[in-house]
Amino acid sequence: MTALRNVCVYCGSSGSVDPSYKEAAHALGTALAERGLGLVYGGGRVGLMGIVADAALAAGGEVVGIIPEHIQKLEVEHTGLTELHVVDSMHTRKRMMVERSDAFIILPGGLGTLDEAFEIITWRQLKLHDKPIIIADIGGYWQPLRDLLTHLKDTGFGRGDIDQLYTFVERVEDILPALRREPEPQQAVDTARL
Known part of the structure; x- marks a missing residue:
């Protein structure tokens, strides 16, 4: 995918999680930087957010954080x-x-990651963007979400092509190849419609 320059990563801010999730965040931040891809994320220094940012920075990558004032006031910005x-x-x-x-x-x-995930998937369904969405199902973490999305489709609340809106992968090393398999975006984001 020639247009791929900056990748947004949605992830948790909790540090009290299984080490495999921390390892995945570190590996992803490193992989993005090593491939010359910029990281865009929520701007925090804690949890997986801080780990992915620190790893990208340590590998020489560019990292853009975007944080609301009310969260910055809690002194969690990076x-x-x-x-x-x-x-x-x-x-x-x-x-x-x-x-x-x-x-x-x-x-x-x-919950914040779920909010961001559902919003970005919904925006793709509504054709507000056509950028690739990869869900990293590390250690089966997102299996309940996979089941829910199948349930939506099976009960008629999810369109028949709902599973074309995103791609699930199970390992960090599968993320970038999956991004490159996605079709290149054809439309710009119309921010007036967001």
Whole structure:
């Protein structure tokens, strides 16, 4: 995929998680930087967010963080990034992350990660963007989500092509090859419609 320059990573801010998720975040940050891809993420220094950012920076990568003021006030922002944008709201944060990214990777995370994942998948379904979305099912973490998405389709609440909106992979080393298999985006994001 020739247009791939910056990749948005959605992931958890908790540090009290299985070490395999931390290892995956570190491996992904390193892999992005080694391939010359910039990282766009939520701007935090804690949990998987901090790990993926630190790994990308350590490998010489560019890292853009976008954090809302109310989260920055909790003193969780990462101060060593290439760029840190402090914004007025979660809505502004998510819009900027979409604008700055050519693809999206979803690592394990909590409610915030689910919110971002469902929003970016829904926006693709609504044709607000056509950028690749990769869900990294590390250690089967996202299996319940896979089951739910199948249930949506089976019960008629998910369109027949719902599984064309995203790609599941089970290992970090499968993420970048999966991104390259996705068709190149054909449309720009219309931020006025977000």
